[in-house]
Amino acid sequence: MKKQVEQWVSSALERLVAEAVLNSGARGPVVVERARAGHGDFATNAALVNSKAAGMKPRELAERLVEALPASELVERVEVAGPGFINFHLSAAAWRSVVPEILEKSHHYGRSDIGRGKKVQVEFVSANPTGPLHVGHGRGAAYGAAVADLLEAVGFEVHREYYVNDAGRQMDILATSVWLRYLELAGETLDFPSNGYQGDYVWDIAATLHREHGDDYRHAADEVFQGVPPNEPAGGDKEQHIDALIGRAKTLLEDNRYRYVFELALNTILDDIRDDLEKFGVVYDQWFSERTLVESGAVNRAIERLRKGGWLYEKDGALWFRSSEFGDEKDRVIERENGQTTYFASDIAYHMDKLERGFDRVIDVWGADHHGYVPRVKAALKALGDDPDKLDVLLVQFAILWRGGEKVPMSTRSGEFVTLRQLRKEVGRDAARFFYVMRKCEQHLDFDLDLAKSQSSDNPVYYIQYAHARVCSVLRQAAEKGISVDPTPGDTNLDRLAEGHELALLKTLSRYPEVVEAAALNEEPHQLTHYLRELANEFHTYYNAHPFLVEDDALRDARVKLILAVRQVVRNGLGLLGLSAPEQM
RNA sequence: CCGCCCCUAGCUCAGCUGGAUAGAGCGCAGCCCUCCGGAGGCUGAGGUCAGAGGUUCGAAUCCUCUGGGGCGGGCCA
Incomplete structure (x- = not known):
């Protein structure tokens, strides 16, 4: 219906241009919108924005436009109102159709x-596979899925993707956590690192390992902690402590057995996440592994492209990207002193890869706490010679759960968070999906559990x-x-x-x-x-x-x-x- | 200290990207309805759009500053 009115207006404008009343070069943005009560059904500002070009008063031009409108039995009457709005009153027959x-x-x-089959990639959730999804991820899931479905509905070719961070240090911490829990199940006594993953699911994976492989992966606790610097409560540094433990795990288990524990943890959690999202009605076209980026050489290729462009330099033994040249606050390290590439390097490669895959538009749905990350990714795309405007980052604010008029306490650190699965169980999938998208993404979300459950x-x-x-x-x-x-x-x-x-x-x-x-x-x-x-x-x-x-x-x-x-x-x-x-x- | 986001009715939020008298739900006040599902309906009160400037025919909307709140600012992810 609106499109119909827009057509009438533009044809009236064309006519006035043909009659040389209007200068075709100087036309402002014509908007047709639903009018508010008392102003008909649709209204246009066409006369207001074109009055200068026509060299006449808005109301005068409005009258001319009305005369130039094509006749239609769908229109009851058209009037000029206010400063020069044209109001359309449609007939009941028009609405009944x-x-x-x-x-x-x-x-x-x-x-x-209207999307004309343009290719859009929507990447969302992409939580580290180090534990179950919590309610924060839920909002990203519901939001990303809704945006993807909406874009598809208006004619875009949509590709839904989950980026799996399966290559970073966090995964090593997870694998080591699982192994340590396994050792405890096998009968060893040890102080679990405060920086390790504390959740019950870690015990579950460890139990699987123990059930299926008995003592095959067992080493004495004394041996495991040999040469490991003290943990924080004991006066040490928790980061150094956990890194040393990872090192011990790799040494004692050797490559293939360490790999096995790592894969077991990764796959168990990934399967769980996949199942969780599926039951939430969220399905992906692709689960994109960070590791494949490294293995395929994409990361090195991205670095080479930046190097050729002259956007890299060495300082303090590390490799830096001049992101500040492209609007970022400061330059960023992409390869550490120890030779390892950073997470950021993978992300550059990932976004380069996205655009190489031919997407006309790329949408990332991130937690709002990552907002500082946007300028550097855009900077990288600019440096690579890609168009950063093809990337649209939606920053989703946190959801605060309310129950009985009080905030539900959530501390992600101690593993005392509400999982998406628990939320689904409590309020149901439909209510969760709806409540999550009730607010625009940059708005904080107050999620009232009691309301969501109430019939x-x-x-x-x-x-x-x-x-x-x-x-x-x-x-x-x-x-x-x-x-x-x-x-x-x-x-x-x-x-x-x-x-x-x-x-x-x-x-x-x-x-x-x-x-x-x-x-x-x-x-x-x-x-x-x-x-x-x-x-x-x-x-x-x-x-x-x-x-x-x-x-x-x-x-x-x-x-x-x-x-x-x-x-x-x-x-x-x-x-x-x-x-x-x-x-x- | 710097950066990003937010501030609209008592509460939770819309406001269609600059348009006409700023809207909805809840709550509050009053009323109606017992009919195909009462898991209803109607009416009313309630606003300095955080504040101050600016841009123009016209600003809740765009720009600048101030205040308040949230989140960030690692060779972590």
Whole structure:
């Protein structure tokens, strides 16, 4: 509907240009938008932004534009208002046409091809595989998945990816933690490092190792801790302590056995994460391993490209990247004194690889605590000669859980965090997916667990899903009463839709494609959650005001078609957010 | 100290990228409805858009400064 109005406006503008009233070179941005109450259905600022180019007052130009508009029976009247807005009042027939459109397009209603098949990669979650996902990752998961689905809905070719940090020191700490727990299970007594991974899942992996391999990996605790500097509580440095332990693990287990423990830990956790996300309705096209970047030589290739560009230098025995030349605060190390490349080096290679794969656009969904990282990655892309504007980083703020009016304490360090799995179990997948995307990403999220669980109209998830179930319920009721319902999308009888509630619903239904488009292009799923709540509200209001299964065949047919359209749109919207549309609740 | 983000009704938040009289839910006050699912509906009160300047026909929206809050600032990931 909006597109239709936009066409009328632009054709009127063309006409004035042809008549030399307007200078074609100096046209400002013309916007057509949904008008607010009292200003018709759509409004455009076309006359305001072009008045200078036309050399006449805005209202005067507006009158000329109105005269130049093509005639249509969908328009009731057009008026000039305020400083020079043009307001369109559409006929009821125009709005009614949305019902057959929805019923015909069915689950395609709201989809479009404005993305023109451009390739977009969305990388999200990408949590280190050193433990189960927690509720912080959950928001990134729900947000990234929704953005990806929305972009796909408007015609982009979307590639969903999880970057697996399987090459860093954290993984060594994990493997060593598992081994130490295994030693304890095997009967050794030792002081577990304060910097090691404390969670129960580490015990679980250790138990698997012990169950399947008995004492094969056992070494005496004294031997393990031989020459290891003291831990922090004992007056030492915890980092040096854990690094020394990693060294001992590698020495004592030797390559292949260490590798085995490492892989066991990695794969167990990765499988768990994959399973967790799948049950959350989040599925990836690719799990991209950091290690393959190193092995394929991509990291070295990235470094070489930077070196050729003259963006590298050596200082204090390390290799530095001149990121400050490209807007970063300071230069960054990409290869350490000990010859190891940094995490940042991998990330440069990874983003280089993304663009080499031909994506027109790359979206990273990161936790907001990584925001300082954005300038250096963009700097690297610039230095490599790539276009940094192809990369869009969405920084997702933390979610704070509330239960019983109090913050749920979460300290990631001690392993005392709420896992995504626990959250799912407590509030269910649908509520979790919805609540996570209710706010735009840069907004802190207050996640009210009690509200998410409550089965009341205060809970937006239930309110919306109930609208869907209620339509289904009406249809069941009709079937019980032996009332036949015509499911064909024709427009017969629709002229019986004349109530104010019905007109309001029609207008809201017609807005859905615009909402999906805006939510997708702005990467803001919350626009869709707000819309769905509004639609549900209008439906419930309508339900309370008017009976649908009336005696009058034609009227009943029209109303049933309308609520079928509502059901379809609710279902489509929930689907894009990864929620189910239950037939009864 | 520096950088990024946030500040809109009592609370939680929208505000369609510069438009007309700033909106919704909860809460509060009052009222209606017992009908296809009461897991309702209607009305009302409630605002210096954190503050001050600036940009222009026009600012919650863009720019600068100030205040408050969050998060960062490793040869960690």
